[in-house]
Amino acid sequence: MSPSARLVSEMMILCGEVISTFGGQRGVSLPYRGHAQNEQVKREVESLLEGQARSVALIRSMHRAEMNFLKPIQHSSLGLSGYVQFTSPIRRYIDLLAHYQVKAAIRGENPPFSSGHLELATERVKIISKFAKKLQLDSERYWMLEYLRQQPRERQFRAVVLRFQKASDAVVLLVEVGIQGLVGLNGKARAGEEVLVQVQDAHPRKGVLSLRAI
Numbered sequence: 001m002s003p004s005a006r007l008v009s010e011m012m013i014l015c016g017e018v019i020s021t022f023g024g025q026r027g028v029s030l031p032y033r034g035h036a037q038n039e040q041v042k043r044e045v046e047s048l049l050e051g052q053a054r055s056v057a058l059i060r061s062m063h064r065a066e067m068n069f070l071k072p073i074q075h076s077s078l079g080l081s082g083y084v085q086f087t088s089p090i091r092r093y094i095d096l097l098a099h100y101q102v103k104a105a106i107r108g109e110n111p112p113f114s115s116g117h118l119e120l121a122t123e124r125v126k127i128i129s130k131f132a133k134k135l136q137l138d139s140e141r142y143w144m145l146e147y148l149r150q151q152p153r154e155r156q157f158r159a160v161v162l163r164f165q166k167a168s169d170a171v172v173l174l175v176e177v178g179i180q181g182l183v184g185l186n187g188k189a190r191a192g193e194e195v196l197v198q199v200q201d202a203h204p205r206k207g208v209l210s211l212r213a214i
Helices: 003-026 039-046 052-061 093-106 115-149
Strands: 032-034 066-068 157-164 169-174 179-184 194-203 208-213
Touching: 003 032, 003 093, 052 157, 093 115, 115 179, 115 194, 115 208, 157 179, 169 194, 179 194, 179 208
Parallel strands: none
Antiparallel strands: 032 066, 157 169, 157 194, 169 179, 194 208
């Protein structure tokens, strides 16, 4: 991440924290987001080599976001006592509702939406967003597999070992492409280390990727 992108990201997080504090102090109903944290899982993740393996393991270890529409709740993954997504009212409907709530409170008016209305709207948006996200991921995987299908069979790819599913089978991330696949390693590497693999088969329509360790 570039310094400018990191600055923007930090300012967005700061905005979410400020809005959460504002809403909590004034009793404004908002879509407060939180994440619980399992300390044992956190220690296991931190024991992995720093890099893609640790980052992916950290994401997988996170519980689903918790929501509270009455008061701020702990957001462990951000290290905050409260957080509200607020910076994208053009593309996120729930952010737009949060803007209505906060602006009404600033004007000294009663917020237009109750906590129950916010909760219902969030659940509806969540269903649609989940479907849209699946379409996006399926489309991205299709074109990555199509790219791999067209590559020479002898081409070698760098792959990072993310985790092991069985004693010999590892989930790896192809660094150049950003796609995950399963490959037999038989103890040749551990999580976080890089290996070289070749594509044996890539079938975009079936979503199949077959890899072989070198």
